[in-house]
Amino acid sequence: MKLIRLLLITLTASSLATTNLSAESPAKPGAAEVNTVCPISGKPVDPKITTSYEDRTYAFAEDACRAKWVAAREGSLYHKLGGWKSIDAAVDAFYVKVLADKRVNHFFEDISMPKQHRKQKEFLSAALGGPIPWTGKDMRKAHDGMGLTEEHFNAIAENLIATLKDLKVSQELIDQVIAVVATTKDDVLGRPKKASK
Secondary structure (H helix, E strand, C coil): CHHHHHHHHHHHHHCCCCCCCCCCCCCCCCCCCCCCECCCCCCECEEEEEEEECCEEEEECCHHHHHHHHHHHHHCHHHHHCHHHHHHHHHHHHHHHHHHCCCCHHHHCCCCHHHHHHHHHHHHHHHCCCCCCCCCCCHHHHHCCCCCCHHHHHHHHHHHHHHHHHCCCCHHHHHHHHHHHHCCHHHHCCCCCCCCC
């Protein structure tokens, strides 16, 4: 279930996005790296205030920041889906479906798929509440000039849903993943930004 939801977000949000990806193979963020700036307060960390998540140590400025960060991880869709391992497996399964889908596979003909997998995993992890923020292109820039249509977006979403179902992700989590993916639709399709209220 966790893998399927992760796959849904990946397919919809970034599967058509990154044409300038490096040839690096997908990799989990480095376990040896420890942050020097608190991810909650933005202040320098106290090296004695740490927590470990997915084999990586995170440092914080104060105990309250650590507690807030841990609660956010535990309540995240990323965590509910199974974390990095689930995202990793879901994205790989998702692209098998996408590359077999004649409605969208032509978008990937000249793309380094190892890079695409890596970027998609990073994007989905961040979008679903994972611990590492997304630092790649925003969805509008990543998809600009590709000529994507509603049909293409829907094909990606359908493949994501099918992948998540194959992975036995609950319908409740699939719905949550789709809700996250849907927030990218206007940017992915290059539609005008909606006026903020």
